[in-house]
Amino acid sequence: MKKNNLPLSTPVTATAAVLGSAALLLGVLTSAPASAALGTAPVTLTVQYETTAAPEEKWKAIAKEFTKKYPNVKIEFSAITNEAKGGPNLQVLSSAGAPDIGLIPLNSNVYTQLVKNKALVPLNGIFAADNTVKRIGPPADTLKQADGNYYAAPHSVVFYNVLWTNPVALKKAGVTLPADKHLTNVTQLIQISKKCEKAGYAGLAMGGKTNFQASWMFDAMMPSAVSDAALNNYINSYKEDEKITAKWTDVGILKSLKALEQIAKGGVYQKGYLGMDLDQATAYFTSGKSCMLLGGTWMPGGAFEADTKAGTMKFTPGFAVLPSVVTGNRSTFTPYYGDAFGVPTKSKNQEWALELLRYSVSDEGQRIGVLEASGNFPAVNTVPKSAYTKIPKIVLDVLSHVEEYGAKSGWTSEVPGAYGQAFLNPLIQKLQEGKTTAAQIGKDLQAELLKVRKNGL
Template identity: 25%
Template sequence: MFEMSARARAIMAALSAAFLATAACSGGKGGSSHAASVTQPVKGGPIEAGVIPAKGTPSYNFLRDLANGLEKDYPGTKMTLTFANTEARPGLEQRWRSGKGPDLDYGMFDGTNPNLQDWANDDFLVDLTPYLKQQNPQTGKPWLDSFSPTAQPFMKNKDGKYYAVPTEASLTVLFYNAKIFKDHDIKPPATWDELLTAVDQLKAAGVDPIAVTGLFEPYMGMWSDYLFLRSVGYAKTRAALSDCTGKLDDPGFADGLTKLQQLRDKGAFLKGFQGTDFTAAQASFFQGKAGMILMGSWLVSEMKKSIPPDFQLGAIGFPSLPGGHGDQTALMGGEQLVSLNAKSDVIPLAIEWLKRLTSKQTQTARAKEIGEVSAVNDVGAPPEMPGMDKVMKSASTMVPRYYGIPDSKTKDAVYPEIAKLFFGKSDAQQTLNNLKSNLSRVCGN
């Protein structure tokens, strides 16, 4: 079982004392229908919070320790941590629709995705703006200012109000096995041509170049997503693939698909990837069977127990496409956003949980102990991810991964076609034609 280090426990103890003091002296005026709660004292009570990690994982145990601290500091508190990821979402959303959602939950809001704003617009969520504008006695600045500028658009609705806070960032980057690259004098690829060279060198060394799963279409779609970002640009791609306000007439779409076919035809992907699930694909990378993997930064925390202690991990941004018409340094990613149920009976206690969870102290401990990337200012990258700081600093901007496709009516029109291209069932031009046909049918344009 995962146990926090003595340093992390000391951080938690200090955090508990600091926030007890903060809760005692915080106040102010709010502008939402829940403004009365802004000045209410924090009292203990039963509280349920959705969490992303599964029970028994290091990430879950970290949160359980944090919850135990809340229970200790506020007598009468009993905190339930409910798995709120992947297969749990349909059941949780049914609870929300019936008025019985958890006090805190993920996946309820995203300011960059119009498909995830209905819960806020329909008054299911607490407007967090009054709380975020409160001065934090520890810093002398509003709570909102603790979050990075790249994270804040994800928190904010089009009406200017905030309905979620990020508990961790997930950045989609190209991870590579630094030892294999060093041993075989392979340069981490900064451009597409350098990526193709690295593929050839890895194959010559007897290593599958790229780990990928063939059983989860959006993970295969990460490759086409980034290629379109570089060759076309985010706005045009999103308009065509998700929002149904554009078309695939930019030549960059054909170019991106052609480059993806290049990788396939070179045999760049993990042998047997078609039947390999994402956990096995990630394990293959850490076992040295593949040299690279394009994945979210959750890779390290998710696979922490399976990473050999001597594994040398490197991280770089997705290669640029010289001559491409998109943004060559933009970073795809997202924020894990948690929202507060407007029907909660323990709003002040829930706010206290959010403040503890997103404090610099907690976020620093999570980065060091778990390997999570933080959306909070002045929290360093996890030590297991050398190069991540450089990736973040060199990025011109961060744009939402997947272009909102999984939450759009186009969800069954896009990634299945990308999978066919990966599997060799279609070539680049056929894929483009199929995408055009599917999107025309779904979007009605």
């Protein structure tokens, strides 16, 4: 599989196996001090991060260590909203006031345009050093652009499409989840929700109003209905030079979309879900109103912890996996490493920015910043498991589950948003409302694919 876009689908178990031994070797290499050629003149770097607590903690921790090493460096921060990071941020990163390290969602127009207009500094040095390509694994292949350069470095991995469960509610509803946590099919999910409803809970809480959650489930369930080769093609075929081998009107896609329609019609979601954003849905779940929540691995250390402290969340959550579309297959959690970082060409301190970015993907930077400060998973596979101390137990359980069953790439996280998430999400909302059909969405996607190939993004 050339240009493998399935970062963790090729069993993560393999990665995990290498983890132990390789870590010992590489760990030593990666923390080697950087070149002294950078000088000691005072310099101030600005780092951009998304305005939620975890990314801030992450960069603060990294900055603290980095400035200890280089006392002449001062690091400042600049926050960007979830709404802006994939859109207007393009102009911020290409403006004279660009931060030295910018947040670049890989599935956004920002990344597409910055690369197209050569507005990012190549990161080849970072990828060549410290064995970074190997340590990042398959995602590194995807990051290599057509011109042979790397422009963005992944920073952490989270998994989404985790079904967080409320064991208290499930028990009251008389629901027992399968031992392997995988719901076998859509009917089972609907039945569980019906039982929950009888016991006074909504089935599955989701933030249907957001610009991503409606299409999330497609990411988890579609790979269970198509071959890995087809998935790979769906992810890459928007590029002009890639042949279309899998069509959007194929049966696997239709089945997945129909499953989503069936789930919505089956009354699985909480009432008014299309008017709630993810935060409201999360609150709905943590305050004990639903059996399940469509969420991700960042929640236990974030909203769940906060709500438990505030006393509004009164149970310890469990987790499950979305149902498969084709009997015998499994849906998986979906990895997201897409909030990557890069150095804009407008940065006035490119060398130092590259050094800081390099440090942030070193094993030490990943351990201090990603693992310890934010509770996410590192983007590299060489940080020893023994360092996973700050990650909540339940998230570690999710990781073990991923190591056992794998995790397949999510389409909306891989392709540029104008063709992917931003395009598909309203269509799925329409599907959930019964305003369009699975067949129609297939046709829409196929038409959009041809349009994008013809006109570019």
